[in-house]
Amino acid sequence: MATRRLTAFAALGLVGAVVLADLVTSTPLDPFRAPPAIALGSGQATSGAHCAALPGR
Template sequence: MMRGSRYLVALAMLLFIGGLMLLDVATSAAPNPFQAPPMLALGSGQASGGAHCASLPTD
């Protein structure tokens, strides 16, 4: 009995995650590569804007 319930829960979670991925793909627009920030901006003077390192104090 326990073994069957584990597979049922695993299947339900996989279906839920797959459904979320399908919903995300269906509702989001394709990224514009010309407006994306550079992958490596070493020495360009551009500050990062969306990662945890962007929240450091700027004193």
């Protein structure tokens, strides 16, 4: 039981360290330059995702 608890705390600590390192090193997001989360019918072309790799017409 002690090994399982130690492993769980180590995993949570590692996840916390990765999140903290990401927050420290990344720049803040600019909500005015961010792409829309849902762009249905907006006329904008898809980019930067797996759906953007579809062949053209």
